[in-house]
Amino acid sequence: MKFLKxxxxxxKILVIGFAIIILFGSFLLTLPIATKDGMGLPLIDALFTAxxxxxxxxxxxxxxxxxxxxxxQLVILFLIQIGGLGFMTFATxxxxxxxxxxxxxxxxxxxxxxxxxxxxxxxxxxxxILLFTACIExxxxxxLSIRFSFDMPxxxxxxFGFFHAISNFNNAGFDIMGGFRSLTGYVDDPFVVLTICALxxIGGLGFxxxxxxxxxxxxxxxxxxxxxxxxxxxILTIGSTILIxxxxxxxxxxxxxxxxxxxxxxxxYQAVTPRTAGSNTLPIGDLTHSTLFLMIWLMxxxxxxxxxxxxxxxxxxxxxxxxxxxxxKGKTDVVLFRRRMVHExxxxxxxxxxxxxxxxxxxxxxxxxxxxxxPFMMYFFEATSAFGTTGLSMGLTPELSVGGRILxxxxxFAGRLGPLTIAFAITRRRQQESYHHPKGNIMIG
Numbered sequence: 001m002k003f004l005k006x007x008x009x010x011x012k013i014l015v016i017g018f019a020i021i022i023l024f025g026s027f028l029l030t031l032p033i034a035t036k037d038g039m040g041l042p043l044i045d046a047l048f049t050a051x052x053x054x055x056x057x058x059x060x061x062x063x064x065x066x067x068x069x070x071x072x073q074l075v076i077l078f079l080i081q082i083g084g085l086g087f088m089t090f091a092t093x094x095x096x097x098x099x100x101x102x103x104x105x106x107x108x109x110x111x112x113x114x115x116x117x118x119x120x121x122x123x124x125x126x127x128x129i130l131l132f133t134a135c136i137e138x139x140x141x142x143x144l145s146i147r148f149s150f151d152m153p154x155x156x157x158x159x160f161g162f163f164h165a166i167s168n169f170n171n172a173g174f175d176i177m178g179g180f181r182s183l184t185g186y187v188d189d190p191f192v193v194l195t196i197c198a199l200x201x202i203g204g205l206g207f208x209x210x211x212x213x214x215x216x217x218x219x220x221x222x223x224x225x226x227x228x229x230x231x232x233x234x235i236l237t238i239g240s241t242i243l244i245x246x247x248x249x250x251x252x253x254x255x256x257x258x259x260x261x262x263x264x265x266x267x268x269y270q271a272v273t274p275r276t277a278g279s280n281t282l283p284i285g286d287l288t289h290s291t292l293f294l295m296i297w298l299m300x301x302x303x304x305x306x307x308x309x310x311x312x313x314x315x316x317x318x319x320x321x322x323x324x325x326x327x328x329k330g331k332t333d334v335v336l337f338r339r340r341m342v343h344e345x346x347x348x349x350x351x352x353x354x355x356x357x358x359x360x361x362x363x364x365x366x367x368x369x370x371x372x373x374x375p376f377m378m379y380f381f382e383a384t385s386a387f388g389t390t391g392l393s394m395g396l397t398p399e400l401s402v403g404g405r406i407l408x409x410x411x412x413f414a415g416r417l418g419p420l421t422i423a424f425a426i427t428r429r430r431q432q433e434s435y436h437h438p439k440g441n442i443m444i445g
Contacts, residue, residue, distance in 0.1 A: 014417060015417055018054060018055075018083075018413070018416070018417060019413075021054050021079065021082055021083070022047070022050045022051050022054045022055075022079075022413075023047075023050075025046075025049075025050035025053065025054060025075060025076075025078075025079045026043070026046040026047040026049075026050040026051075027046075028050075028072075028075045029041045029045075029046035029049055029050055029068075029072060029075060029076075030042075030043055030046045031071075033069060033071045033072075034046075034068060034069060034071055034072035034075060035067055035068055035069055035072055036066075036067065036068065036069050041062070041067070041072075044402055044405055044406070045061050045062060045405075047409060048060075048061050048405050048408070048409055049061070049062070049076065050079060051409045051412050051413060052174075052391070052412060053076045053079035053080050053083060053172065053174065054079045054080075054082065054083035054416075055083055055310075055389050055412040055413060055415065055416035056080055056083045056084045056170050056171050056172040056308055056310070056389055056416065057172065057173070057278065057310070057385075057386065057389040057390065057391045057412045057415075057416070058167075058172050058173025058174050058277070058278025058279070058389075058390065058391020058392075059278070059382075059385065059386060059391050059393055059397045059408065059412070060174070060180075060391075060397060060398070061397055061398050061400065061405060062398070063178060063179060063180050064076065064174050064175065064176050065175065065176035065177055065178035065179075066178045066179065073163070073176060076174060077163060077166055077167070077174075080166060080167055080170050080172045080174060081166060081170060083170070083172070083416065084169070084170025084171065084172065084203070084308040085129065085130075085133060085170070085308070125207070125211060128207075128211055128214065129207045129211075132207065132210050132211075132214070133169070136169055136199065136202055136203075137162070137165050137166050137169050137199075140161075140165035140168070140169060140195055140196075140198070140199045141158075141161045141162035141165035141166070142161070143161070143191065143195045144160070144161035144162075144164055144165055144191075144192065144195055144196075145157050145158045145160070145161030145162065146161075146191075147161070147189070147191040147192055147195075148160045148161050160176065163176055164176075164183075164196065164279075165195075165199060167279075168196045168199040168200050168203070168277055168279060169199040169200070169202065169203040169308065170203055170308045171200060171203050171204055171276050171277045171278075171303065171307070171308040171309045171310070171389070172277070172278065172308075172391065173273070173277045173278020173279040173390070173391035173392070174278075174279075174391075175279055180395075180398070182279050182280045182281070183196070183269075183279050183280065183281050184280065184281055184282065184283060186281060187258065187262060187265065187266050187269070187281040187282060188258055188259065188261065188262030188265050188266065189265075190265060193265045193268065193269050193281065194265075196269075196277075196279065197268060197269060197272045197273075200272050200273060200275075200277040201233065201237070201272060203303075203307060203308040203309065204233070204275055204276065204277075204302075204303030204304055204307050204308065204309040205229055205230070205233065205303070205304045205307060206229060206303070206304030206305055206306040206307035207306055207307065208223075208225060208226065208304075208305070208306050209225070209226045209229050209230065209304055209307075212226045213226070224336060224337045224339045225305075225315060227336075227337045228314070228315050228318045228336055228337070229304040229305075229314050229315060232314045232315075232317065232318045233275075233303075233304070233314060236271075236275070236298065236301070236314070237268075237271055237272060238271075240271035240274075240294060240298060241264075241267045241268045241271040242267075243271075243290075243291075243294055244267040244270050244271055244291055244294065245263060245264065245267035247287075247288050247290045247291045247294070248263075248266075248267065248282070248287065248288060248291055249263065251286070251287070251288055253283065253286035254266070254282045254283065254286055254287055255267065255282070265281075266281055266282050269281045269282075270282050270287075270291070270295070271298075273390075273392065274295045274298035274299045274388075274390055274392060275298050275299070275301060275302055275303050275309060275311065275314075275388075275390075276299060276302050276303055276309040276310045276311055276388050276389055276390040276391075277309075277390070277391070278385075278390050278391020278392050279391075280392060284381075284392055284393065284394050284395070285394045285395050289377065292377060292381060292394070295381075295392065296380060296381055296384045299311065299384045299385055299387075299388035299390040299392065300312060300356065300360065300384055300387070300388055301313075301314060301316075301317045301388075302314070302388050302389075302390075309389070310387070310388045310389030310390065310415045310416055311356075311387075311388040311389070311390075311415075312352050312353050312356045313352070315349075316349045316352050316353060318336065319334070319336070319341055319345060319346060319349040320346075320349050320350070320353060322334050322335070322336050322341065323341075323346055323349075334346060352418070356387060359383075359387050359411065359414060359415075360380075360383050360384050360387050363383035363386065363387070363407060363408075363411050364376075364379050364380045364383040364384075366407055367379040367382065367383060367404060367407065370401060370403045370404055370407075371396070371399075371400060371401060371404050374396060374399075377394070378394045378395070378396045379396070381393070381394050381396075382394070382396045382397065382408065383411065386408045386411035386412045386415060387411050387412075387414065387415040388415060389412060389415045389416050
């Protein structure tokens with residue numbers, strides 16, 4: 001412990017902590033008790049599944065419902081919950097239960113884990129996160145349990161209801177329906193579609209936003225961060241729903257056979273889930289290329305900062321969009337909701353986006369080399385899904401070679417922790433330069 005406090009900075013501890021949890025989960029999934037056949041999962045498959053669960057991705061090489069026993073499924077659910085909220089949240093909960101004081105170092109870790117701007121009120125914030133999570137998952141689980149009870153025995157319905165509520169609130173997308181079919185059997189069911197979409201959206205907003213919404217009745221104010229997240233989420237969801245509805249309306253393998261109401265529900269679900277849940281009600285492999293490309297873009301954007309979602313984050317996308325708009329209008333300041341974005345924020349947004357693009361492009365190219373028997377779109381979709389910790393797949397995941405699985409494992413890990421966090425974790429603390437070079441000017445465009 002003393003070594004960790006003195007030698008490791010918060011990003012390094014987060015990376016190491018997630019790695020330890022993944023390895024422990026992998027060990028549990030290799031045990032005979034973890035699978036229905038009593039054989040345990042091969043190490044590479046166990047590592048893949050544990051990484052996907054801890055990084056709340058949802059990509060699977062074996063079907064969760066058909067392969068894992070109750071013990072194995074509960075291990076996956078536990079990893080999802082830890083991965084979604086962060087191991088520091090659970091450590092803080094344990095400290096609070098035993099009456100241990102939260103140190104400055106631990107507060108720094110919490111600040112890094114939630115991508116918070118300040119350490120003020122962090123312990124109170126963690127308590128609220130746990131309360132929000134318990135209440136939201138409880139409500140979602142009850143609604144889904146009632147709905148599933150019409151299709152299966154009550155006990156099984158309750159288990160299914162809470163499993164899918166926890167999985168989707170944490171934006172993991174794991175399901176136990178069996179047969180790799182996810183939630184396609186409920187494509188036009190308003191109770192399932194709207195409940196899970198609400199869970200995905202709430203989990204993807206970020207705990208900072210949820211906390212401000214909770215306090216809004218007393219404060220009557222929202223930060224510019226929350227305004228950006230809420231407005232951009234609304235625009236992306238509605239806009240994507242309309243586009244998917246238009247793209248898939250006549251597709252006989254997706255929306256075509258459904259009623260008008262079913263088409264709307266199907267379009268809405270597929271607009272919500274790419275940011276970044278991973279469950280689906282339409283068969284991904286049968287979607288049109290225009291819809292697939294739109295979903296790739298949504299998976300790359302992801303959800304809100306400090307949320308259970310992945311991607312470059314909504315705020316990053318909003319800042320870059322506002323920067324582009326300001327440049328096109330010939331303005332020097334980037335303004336959102338009457339607030340000027342600081343230069344460091346814009347540079348960080350550019351860095352995160354470029355790092356994300358580099359990862360996705362590199363992984364896509366490598367996959368196309370080592371998994372050369374599939375269409376290119378499958379590699380591009382898989383790489384983006386892994387980086388955005390989405391979990392959607394065109395069917396490539398179970399067919400990946402060992403090399404492909406290791407590559408996707410590393411991509412999911414990088415996508416969950418964020419390119420910047422990993423970069424800071426493996427480099428020394430940034431230092432202020434003692435001198436500046438002369439300014440240079442080059443032609444752009």
